[in-house]
Ligand SMILES: Nc1ncnc2c1ncn2[C@@H]1O[C@H](COP(=O)(O)OP(=O)(O)OP(=O)(O)O)[C@@H](O)[C@H]1O
């Protein structure tokens with residue numbers, strides 16, 4: 537069985553963070569492992585508090601995973617401090633991790649800030665150059681480029697700037713503002729749109745975590761990046777389209793394979 541590791545924060549409400557990642561990886565047919573960067577007390581209405589793990593403890597978790605069940609892909613989500621980012625970069629280099637998907641998580645769907653300002657600089661310097669693909673949403677891409685993104689052409693220009701600047705492929709997610717739910721993949725100087733129909737569902741808690749974990753699961757299974765993204769896009773459309781409605785705010789998606797599609801069928 538193929539394996540994947542998520543390096544991310546815990547979401548007590550189960551819709552985002554490592555909980556979303558593990559559900560997504562499992563339903564997509566890979567064995568999921570986790571290294572926690574932080575615990576968050578949050579629900580569908582917001583984040584109440586955050587408790588970071590120490591860099592040493594994060595390093596221990598990564599040692600335990602990499603020296604035993606080596607992951608075929610790694611997804612990185614919420615990492616809030618410079619020290620934690622430095623530790624991740626050091627370990628990924630030491631163990632020569634492959635198929636690294638970086639979701640540069642900065643702000644939760646509810647509006648809470650999940651990374652410190654100085655950590656954004658460390659993320660750019662240390663983690664982005666290790667990524668096979670980076671999956672920013674529009675506000676995150678604006679932060680990474682200093683550009684204002686208000687149209688599809690801006691998305692192409694921003695993705696190109698990030699890709700050439702950091703030497704990785706970029707999937708720029710349009711889910712937030714611009715057009716339908718169209719995402720742009722920029723890889724080796726070429727761009728390709730993945731078109732998605734906007735689903736009238738306000739329960740989008742954890743969409744970014746889910747998409748990046750599905751991409752990681754597909755890379756672990758050996759799909760090339762275009763196919764990994766295409767399948768992940770189908771997965772998130774199914775999970776959102778299942779129209780689960782839980783909680784008092786922006787609720788989570790439904791990962792049950794009988795309703796969102798059986799993406800791990802071949803592996804069972
Ligand atoms: N209403 C929607 N209908 C269809 N697809 C959507 C919708 N909202 C988001 N998506 C898709 O979900 C994926 C995640 O995109 P999004 O821009 O929401 O990520 P994000 O902002 O990083 O998520 P998060 O809110 O978890 O941080 C993308 O493929 C996007 O196109």
Ligand SMILES: Cc1ncc(CO)c(N)n1
Nearest residue numbers: 545546547552553614644
């Ligand atoms: C732990 C965690 N990671 C990521 C996000 C972004 O959706 C969130 N809300 N919580």
